[in-house]
Amino acid sequence: MSKEVFLPFNPRTVSAAGPRDSLSVWPRAAGTVLAGSALVAVCAHLALPLYFTPVPLSMAPFAVLLLGLVLSPRLAAATLFAYLAEGAIGLPVFSPGPIATGGLAHLVGPTGGYLVAYPFAAALVSLLRRRGGRGFTAALIAAATGDLTILAGGALWLAVIAHSAAQQVFALAVLPFLPGDALKIALAAALSIAHQRLRRRAG
Numbered sequence: 028m029s030k031e032v033f034l035p036f037n038p039r040t041v042s043a044a045g046p047r048d049s050l051s052v053w054p055r056a057a058g059t060v061l062a063g064s065a066l067v068a069v070c071a072h073l074a075l076p077l078y079f080t081p082v083p084l085s086m087a088p089f090a091v092l093l094l095g096l097v098l099s100p101r102l103a104a105a106t107l108f109a110y111l112a113e114g115a116i117g118l119p120v121f122s123p124g125p126i127a128t129g130g131l132a133h134l135v136g137p138t139g140g141y142l143v144a145y146p147f148a149a150a151l152v153s154l155l156r157r158r159g160g161r162g163f164t165a166a167l168i169a170a171a172t173g174d175l176t177i178l179a180g181g182a183l184w185l186a187v188i189a190h191s192a193a194q195q196v197f198a199l200a201v202l203p204f205l206p207g208d209a210l211k212i213a214l215a216a217a218l219s220i221a222h223q224r225l226r227r228r229a230g
Contacts, residue, residue, distance in 0.1 A: 056102060063098070063106035064113060066090045067145075068120035076123075080199040081137035082185070085122045088177050089211035091145050092170040095152025096219035103153045107146035114142070140184025140200075141177050148173040148180075161223060166216035174208050 070086035077083060095103045114120045117130045122138065134142055152173035159165035182200040186193070 056105075059098070059102060060106045060109050063090075063094050063103075064110040064120070066094070067107070067110045068113070068118075071120060071122040074122040077203060080203060082141070082181065082200055082204075083122050083138075084204065084207055086211070087122060087145075088141075088174060088208060089215055091149050091177065092152055092173050092212060092215040093218055095149035095173055096156050096166055096170060096215055097222050098149075098153060100150040100153040100157075103149035104146040107149045110145065111142060135188075137185055137188065138181065139188075141181035143184070144177045144180025148176040151176055156219075163216055163220050166219050167212060170212040170215050170219075174212055178204065178208070 067087055067090040070090040073086040075084040091107060094106055098106065110120060111134070114129075114133060115131050119129070121129070121133050121142070133139070152169045155169035155172055156166060159169060178201050182196050185191070185200045186196040189196070189199075191199070
């Protein structure tokens with residue numbers, strides 16, 4: 028069983044585990060995926076619509092970055108793919124928008140690029156976090172890179188469906204979110220450090 032998937036902060040535990048221990052890890056991983064996707068869903072509904080863009084201000088990117096910082100790359104990606112699957116089948120997990128859509132229609136709407144970028148951003152954040160060290164600065168850099176990945180995905184998709192120039196897309200899909208995203212990056216990094224310290228004390 029892949030040691031980085033289930034116990035990202037204590038890989039030696041899994042490597043030393045026997046078959047029975049490995050079986051007990053699966054329910055824990057499934058619970059992590061469900062809890063993580065629920066966190067993203069809750070944060071997605073903490074949203075503020077903006078009159079000048081179809082993309083709302085949402086706390087969902089914060090949840091994506093936080094999950095990337097505290098989970099392994101595979102588990103982080105799996106959690107966000109599960110979130111997208113939940114939305115695709117019609118569960119109310121996506122941020123409300125100006126147009127009442129749900130399911131797959133939401134994934135091809137104005138915010139579809141951001142959503143599809145979530146699993147890749149979370150996995151990238153996790154990879155960078157593990158290669159860059161455990162400090163706050165490393166967490167900030169990893170989270171900022173993941174956030175830029177989400178913004179890039181959203182901007183590219185909005186440019187495709189709106190047939191807009193790059194300057195207009197930047198003004199609609201990137202620029203309004205930079206100040207808030209800076210706060211989300213800092214908060215996610217700080218919470219990941221707190222989570223890391225709690226795990227060390229508990230371990």
